[in-house]
Amino acid sequence: MENERPRGRxxxxxxxxxxxxxxxxxxxxxxxxxxxxxxxxxxxxxxSPWISPYNPIAINVGPLLSPPSFAxxxxxxxxxxxxxxxxxxxxxxxxxxxxxxxxxxxxxxVPIGLFAPYTGGNIDKGTSLVxxxxxxxxxxxxxIAIAAMxxxxxxxxxxxxxxVYVPSYFRIIRSQVLTIKELPYVEAAxxxxxxxxxxxxxxxxxxxxxxxxxxxxxxxxxxILTSAGLTFVGLGLPVSTPDWGWDLTYGRRLLxxxxxxxxxxPGLMVVLLALGFTLMGEGLSELFNPxxxx
Amino acid sequence: MTLRSYVITRILLTIPMIILLLTFVFLxxxxxxGDPASLHFEKQVNPQLLQxxxxxxxxxxxxxxxxxxxxxxxLRGDFGKSMQDFSPVSQQIFSAFPAxxxxxxxxxxxxxxxxxVLGVQASRHYNSAQDHSxxxxxxxxxxxxxxxxxxxxIMIFAIYLHWFPSGDRIYPGMTPTGLAIGDFHFATGLFxxxxxxxxxxxxxxMSxxxxxxxxxxxxxxxxGIFIRLTRGNMLETSQLDxxxxxxxxxxxxxxxxxxxxxxxxxxxxxxxxxxxxxxLLAGAVLTETTFSWPGLGRFLVDxxxxxxxxxxxxxxxxxxxxxxxxxxxxxxxxxxxxxxxRF
Numbered sequence: 001m002e003n004e005r006p007r008g009r010x011x012x013x014x015x016x017x018x019x020x021x022x023x024x025x026x027x028x029x030x031x032x033x034x035x036x037x038x039x040x041x042x043x044x045x046x047x048s049p050w051i052s053p054y055n056p057i058a059i060n061v062g063p064l065l066s067p068p069s070f071a072x073x074x075x076x077x078x079x080x081x082x083x084x085x086x087x088x089x090x091x092x093x094x095x096x097x098x099x100x101x102x103x104x105x106x107x108x109x110v111p112i113g114l115f116a117p118y119t120g121g122n123i124d125k126g127t128s129l130v131x132x133x134x135x136x137x138x139x140x141x142x143x144i145a146i147a148a149m150x151x152x153x154x155x156x157x158x159x160x161x162x163x164v165y166v167p168s169y170f171r172i173i174r175s176q177v178l179t180i181k182e183l184p185y186v187e188a189a190x191x192x193x194x195x196x197x198x199x200x201x202x203x204x205x206x207x208x209x210x211x212x213x214x215x216x217x218x219x220x221x222x223x224i225l226t227s228a229g230l231t232f233v234g235l236g237l238p239v240s241t242p243d244w245g246w247d248l249t250y251g252r253r254l255l256x257x258x259x260x261x262x263x264x265x266p267g268l269m270v271v272l273l274a275l276g277f278t279l280m281g282e283g284l285s286e287l288f289n290p291x292x293x294x
Numbered sequence: 295m296t297l298r299s300y301v302i303t304r305i306l307l308t309i310p311m312i313i314l315l316l317t318f319v320f321l322x323x324x325x326x327x328g329d330p331a332s333l334h335f336e337k338q339v340n341p342q343l344l345q346x347x348x349x350x351x352x353x354x355x356x357x358x359x360x361x362x363x364x365x366x367x368x369l370r371g372d373f374g375k376s377m378q379d380f381s382p383v384s385q386q387i388f389s390a391f392p393a394x395x396x397x398x399x400x401x402x403x404x405x406x407x408x409x410x411v412l413g414v415q416a417s418r419h420y421n422s423a424q425d426h427s428x429x430x431x432x433x434x435x436x437x438x439x440x441x442x443x444x445x446x447x448i449m450i451f452a453i454y455l456h457w458f459p460s461g462d463r464i465y466p467g468m469t470p471t472g473l474a475i476g477d478f479h480f481a482t483g484l485f486x487x488x489x490x491x492x493x494x495x496x497x498x499x500m501s502x503x504x505x506x507x508x509x510x511x512x513x514x515x516x517x518g519i520f521i522r523l524t525r526g527n528m529l530e531t532s533q534l535d536x537x538x539x540x541x542x543x544x545x546x547x548x549x550x551x552x553x554x555x556x557x558x559x560x561x562x563x564x565x566x567x568x569x570x571x572x573x574l575l576a577g578a579v580l581t582e583t584t585f586s587w588p589g590l591g592r593f594l595v596d597x598x599x600x601x602x603x604x605x606x607x608x609x610x611x612x613x614x615x616x617x618x619x620x621x622x623x624x625x626x627x628x629x630x631x632x633x634x635x636r637f
Contacts, residue, residue: 140576274437
């Protein structure tokens with residue numbers, strides 16, 4: 001009777017026993033592989049001060065633009081910085097921006113997504129119109145406009161990304177609340193005199209959580225790519241912070257010199273990290289909404 | 295509801311959406327910390343000059359008046375004045391737009407054709423190694439930053455192999471002139487079409503060579519969703535009676551797949567093309583920057599480094615209107631093509 005359990009409980013079951021994931025077929029494997037990638041990169045980033053052979057922002061620690069060698073396994077860039085050390089520590093900004101933007105999205109998007117459709121009427125229509133307008137807009141372009149006005153910085157990057165992704169949360173949550181609020185158990189809670197706030201947060205929210213987790217994971221991947229994009233158009237952090245996005249941005253000017261190692265390794269790290277989150281997100285949404293996927 | 299009343303309702307619904315967007319962008323530029331004029335100078339300017347500067351841009355008026363001016367200006371196709379030299383932003387937008395349009399058209403062709411071919415292949419070999427590798431490729435394509443792929447393309451095909459140029463739109467001085475008969479001139483700004491109109495094969499080959507890498511890069515990054523869509527649709531359709539009937543009549547497998555089964559996937563693919571248009575424009579901003587492609591995206595990025603906030607606002611607004619109009623067009627086309635759809 002696996003399928004009759006409330007969907008909210010699947011999540012709780014998954015967390016303690018990761019091995020059971022593999023038994024859930026391709027979706028389980030996708031989550032597991034994604035999780036391993038993300039955790040590995042997170043551990044690497046956190047421990048980078050201890051494992052880096054050189055200071056990632058110290059210049060002239062080696063020859064300029066040296067290809068990978070024994071002394072510098074991933075080569076050096078045009079400032080003579082060690083690429084291996086930069087790869088180890090370059091994820092800090094992306095993790096910070098992504099985590100912060102997901103938190104902002106959750107804090108803003110979830111209550112609106114619960115409240116608007118539950119209230120219904122003009123509030124729901126108005127909110128949907130605003131959210132749909134933002135949703136339809138090219139995300140990166142909007143994020144560029146906001147980030148350009150706010151100026152560089154981790155918090156500002158996170159805020160500009162969050163504005164773009166709040167509508168994704170709103171849409172997913174809204175569609176589910178519209179269905180759930182008509183279910184008999186919610187009606188029963190009403191009749192028994194439960195307050196709206198209690199109904200929303202104690203009865204409806206738990207059943208929406210799996211979808212929120214899936215959206216948040218995809219949001220992580222998007223936030224990482226968008227923060228790299230913002231850095232690429234010149235709205236990132238100053239040179240003094242090691243950042244894969246910065247290496248990719250500056251590496252473009254070094255392409256003609258044939259220095260492939262300056263872009264290849266940071267680029268692969270961004271791809272891996274985004275891939276890890278995408279795999280997790282794909283797997284989670286397949287587990288939670290099996291009918292949507294084929 | 296008839297098709298005509300659907301079209302009218304849909305157009306009427308687009309108007310508040312566009313106005314909301316315009317308001318949103320206006321608020322971002324005017325209300326977020328400080329005023330854009332002082333930000334432009336990084337606060338190092340004497341107050342009198344700043345006042346003069348604001349007056350030139352009409353930024354000394356009260357915010358509500360500025361808002362009305364801005365909306366009325368947009369109705370006349372006026373996207374504001376640049377902070378750099380007070381020139382109208384619309385001029386630069388309209389001269390850079392054809393480059394972006396040409397890139398977008400080619401990228402769309404790549405993204406749809408790669409998506410369909412791989413999607414069909416995967417569905418025909420359902421659950422095989424081929425199917426799995428196509429699906430992995432589809433997911434991986436979401437995770438690749440478009441500018442990283444572009445850099446890799448430049449590295450391989452331009453720097454090492456010298457097959458294609460590494461950037462720009464055409465060799466300097468080789469801009470195709472379009473159709474010219476006597477005093478009559480007609481040019482689209484799309485170099486491939488213009489060089490055909492001019493009848494210049496050398497320029498045609500050159501335009502295509504410059505276009506190929508950037509458009510392929512953008513197409514590859516966005517093809518994932520089309521792979522998934524085609525694959526899912528084909529898996530569903532291939533079970534239907536009319537496909538079995540076509541096969542039973544002894545038609546070639548290729549005809550059955552591409553001539554019969556794929557036709558059913560046509561409408562979802564069209565819808566997805568409309569939905570992906572915003573992603574296409576966002577991707578174009580980064581692709582243009584990577585390949586020094588002189589379009590709107592690169593114009594936007596250039597303006598960022600000059601702190602030219604009015605120009606940034608102009609480009610963002612232009613993108614917004616473009617997306618709204620395209621999604622409107624796709625919806626209407628969809629309703630027209632599919633008689634089952636009536637809202």
